[in-house]
Amino acid sequence: MGEPRSQPPVERPPTAETFLPLSRVRTIMKSSMDTGLITNEVLFLMTKCTELFVRHLAGAAYTEEFGQRPGEALKYEHLSQVVNKNKNLEFLLQIVPQKIRVHQFQEMLRLNRSAGSDDDDDDDDDDDEEESESESESDE
Amino acid sequence: MVERIEDLNLPNAVIGRLIKEALPESASVSKEARAAIARAASVFAIFVTSSSTALAHKQNHKTITAKDILQTLTELDFESFVPSLTQDLEVYRKVVKEKKESKASKKDSNTAENANASATATAEEAPE
Numbered sequence: 001m002g003e004p005r006s007q008p009p010v011e012r013p014p015t016a017e018t019f020l021p022l023s024r025v026r027t028i029m030k031s032s033m034d035t036g037l038i039t040n041e042v043l044f045l046m047t048k049c050t051e052l053f054v055r056h057l058a059g060a061a062y063t064e065e066f067g068q069r070p071g072e073a074l075k076y077e078h079l080s081q082v083v084n085k086n087k088n089l090e091f092l093l094q095i096v097p098q099k100i101r102v103h104q105f106q107e108m109l110r111l112n113r114s115a116g117s118d119d120d121d122d123d124d125d126d127d128d129e130e131e132s133e134s135e136s137e138s139d140e
Numbered sequence: 141m142v143e144r145i146e147d148l149n150l151p152n153a154v155i156g157r158l159i160k161e162a163l164p165e166s167a168s169v170s171k172e173a174r175a176a177i178a179r180a181a182s183v184f185a186i187f188v189t190s191s192s193t194a195l196a197h198k199q200n201h202k203t204i205t206a207k208d209i210l211q212t213l214t215e216l217d218f219e220s221f222v223p224s225l226t227q228d229l230e231v232y233r234k235v236v237k238e239k240k241e242s243k244a245s246k247k248d249s250n251t252a253e254n255a256n257a258s259a260t261a262t263a264e265e266a267p268e
Contacts, residue, residue, distance in 0.1 A: 014227035016235040019154050027147050028182050032190040037203045041232065045206050046185060048228050049213065052221045053184045054155060055162035057177055062163050070164040076172040079180075088217035091187050096176050 018047045025050060060086070148182045155181065188212055 025047045029035055058074065061082040066072040080098045083089045100108075155178045159169050192204045192212040201208075206229055213221050 014224065014231045016228065016232040019158060020150055021154075024147075024150060025185060028150075028185045029189045031148060032186050032193065034193050034197075035189055035204075036193070039203065039205075041206050041229070041236075042204055042209065044232050045209050045225060045229055046189065049188065049209065049218075049221055049225055050150075050181050050185045051158055052224065053218075054158040054177055054181050056218075056221070057180055058159040058169070059162040061173075062167060066164075066167075068164050071166040072164075072168075074159075074163065074167060074169045074173050076170060076176055079173055079176050083180075092180050092183060095179050095183050 016044070018044065018051065020047050020051055022047055057082070057089075148186075150178050150181055152178065188216065191216060 022043055026038060026043055029038055029043070029046060057079070061078040062072070062074050064082050064085070065074075065078045076096075077099065080096045083092045083096045084098060152174065156169070156174055159174060159177060160167075163169070188209065189204075192208045195212055195215075196202070196204045196208045210222050210225065213219065213225075
């Protein structure tokens with residue numbers, strides 16, 4: 001798939017300072033089983049590129065939906081759409097999945113069971129998307 | 141290894157600030173979107189780390205280098221990140237070098253001060 005519409009990158013002066021905590025990024029890097037020694041330089045670089053990624057993902061999702069219009073609201077579905085559209089974000093398909101309505105899920109279940117039973121469920125059209133929200137982690 | 145999955149969470153406030161910087165003025169971000177971006181960022185860091193580790197091993201290196209990360213980003217189609225990261229890295233290396241040098245020169249000046257102190261003490265004792 002094509003890359004998201006090219007957005008003039010906001011020029012930030014290069015800096016050795018980081019916003020994200022290095023210790024937390026080190027913990028995340030260590031959770032990759034085969035990671036060996038992590039030098040300070042590599043830790044710095046990984047922290048910086050994670051920050052870049054946050055900006056990139058948020059910017060791409062907003063731009064895809066609203067262009068550069070100010071004052072709009074970035075929502076979950078904008079993220080899942082941009083994840084689905086971009087090849088280099090494929091690794092996030094299970095992290096930011098597209099939501100489905102409860103009744104669609106029930107329909108899928110029914111189709112899977114179609115070989116067996118033929119029960120007639122009551123399908124109320126539930127508009128509350130929160131119910132089909134993917135499992136979220138709680139913060140410390 | 142991490143004991144709790146929460147240890148992989150990046151701080152909400154910082155994630156929120158980074159997101160705001162990327163969006164036009166007065167844009168808002170839902171809590172759910174911010175949480176999803178925070179999760180995505182952690183997964184991105186793991187993804188780049190494991191890909192960089194694989195690249196290093198392919199070259200028979202045990203430790204990943206900055207070069208491995210930059211090459212990995214290109215291979216994962218995030219080459220647009222590379223120029224600004226390269227500049228940040230240059231600044232970082234300069235800062236590290238300067239810190240080392242200032243530490244060394246501080247040590248030298250301490251030695252010089254000690255020598256002066258000894259000389260002064262000796263000079264003071266001489267008249268007696």
